[in-house]
Amino acid sequence: MGVTHRRLAGFAGVLATLPLALAGCAFGTKDEPAAKPDRAPAEEAATKSRERVQAYLDAMTAKDAAAGRSQLCAALHDSFDAAATGPNGDFADHFEVPQAAITDIRSGPRGQEVSVSVSVAVGSRKATRPLVFTVTRDGADWCIAGEAAATAGATAAPTATPAT
Numbered sequence: 001m002g003v004t005h006r007r008l009a010g011f012a013g014v015l016a017t018l019p020l021a022l023a024g025c026a027f028g029t030k031d032e033p034a035a036k037p038d039r040a041p042a043e044e045a046a047t048k049s050r051e052r053v054q055a056y057l058d059a060m061t062a063k064d065a066a067a068g069r070s071q072l073c074a075a076l077h078d079s080f081d082a083a084a085t086g087p088n089g090d091f092a093d094h095f096e097v098p099q100a101a102i103t104d105i106r107s108g109p110r111g112q113e114v115s116v117s118v119s120v121a122v123g124s125r126k127a128t129r130p131l132v133f134t135v136t137r138d139g140a141d142w143c144i145a146g147e148a149a150a151t152a153g154a155t156a157a158p159t160a161t162p163a164t
C-alpha cells in the first residue's frame with residue numbers, strides 16, 4: 001500500500017504543477033493581438049470594385065477610351081475596341097455624360113456587382129440609365145468583366161457582355 005500512496009502523491013504533484021506549466025504557455029498572448037491581414041477579403045473586393053468602376057465612369061465623362069479600356073479584363077479588349085466609340089458605345093462622340101454615380105455594391109455569382117446610375121445627354125435631351133458592372137479578380141489584379149442594363153431601382157445580374 002505504501003507504493004500506491006507514493007504513486008498517488010507523485011501523480012498529485014504532477015497534477016498540481018500542470019496548471020503552472022500550462023499558464024507559462026500563455027504569457028505574452030494577452031498583450032499581443034494576432035496579426036490581422038491588411039484588409040478583409042470582402043472589404044478589399046468592394047473597395048477594388050468601386051475603384052475600377054469609378055475610374056471607368058470618370059473615363060466615360062472625360063471621353064478617354066484608353067483609360068476606360070484599362071479598367072476592363074483582357075478578354076473584353078477586342079470587343080471594346082470595336083464598339084466603344086461607335087454610335088452606341090460608352091465613348092461615342094455625340095453624347096455627353098454629365099453625371100455618373102455608383103449606387104450599390106454587392107457580391108454576385110461572377111464577382112462584385114456594382115450598380116451605377118449614368119445620365120447621358122444628347123443635345124437638349126437627357127436620359128438616366130441604371131447599369132450593373134461585374135468586377136472580378138484576374139490574377140493579382142481586379143478588372144471589369146461585364147456591363148449590363150439594369151432595371152430602375154434594382155440591381156440585375158450582369159451578363160458577360162462587353163463594356164461598350
